[in-house]
Amino acid sequence: MPVTTRDVRIPAPLAVYMRDGLDLLEWKQLTRGVEEAPLDIHGKQGDRAMLLRIAAGRAIPKHSHRGVELTLVLDGAFGDARGVYARGDVCAADETIEHQPTAELIGDCLCLVVSSGPVRLTGPFMRLLNPFLTR
Numbered sequence: 001m002p003v004t005t006r007d008v009r010i011p012a013p014l015a016v017y018m019r020d021g022l023d024l025l026e027w028k029q030l031t032r033g034v035e036e037a038p039l040d041i042h043g044k045q046g047d048r049a050m051l052l053r054i055a056a057g058r059a060i061p062k063h064s065h066r067g068v069e070l071t072l073v074l075d076g077a078f079g080d081a082r083g084v085y086a087r088g089d090v091c092a093a094d095e096t097i098e099h100q101p102t103a104e105l106i107g108d109c110l111c112l113v114v115s116s117g118p119v120r121l122t123g124p125f126m127r128l129l130n131p132f133l134t135r
Helices: 126-132
Strands: 028-031 034-039 048-054 063-065 069-075 077-080 083-086 090-093 109-115 119-121
Touching: 069 083, 077 109
Parallel strands: none
Antiparallel strands: 028 034, 034 048, 048 109, 063 119, 069 090, 069 109, 077 083
16 A cells, blocks of 8 residues: 655654554654654553643653663654754654653654654653653
8 A cells, every 4th residue: 555644754663553644643742742642662561652731831740761762753852951854864862861841842743763662751740640651
């Protein structure tokens, strides 16, 4: 079956997971200005992949990781205390990294995120949600 998405931000190997385009994925709001859409991958149990959309200037809650997380920037840019990641850059994080990625003000950021375990929220209030996080 041919790939029907024509979004130039999406590399061909990734496009097979979203044949109908970005807008028809099951986007879920995580926080104001931050959405995720899970991708059906066939990795090891516990592995997950998703697309992440972060509105310009918005931040993901401060967190660490229970496993490895790789983030490929498909469009836009985000920054954390370690630097700025733009289109084509990969950000790697594990349990030793605590960060709060924030989309740059130049525009929205679209990323592919692949992780081997759930995040661990570290903010004063958000960490109370950790027992409920399974992904």
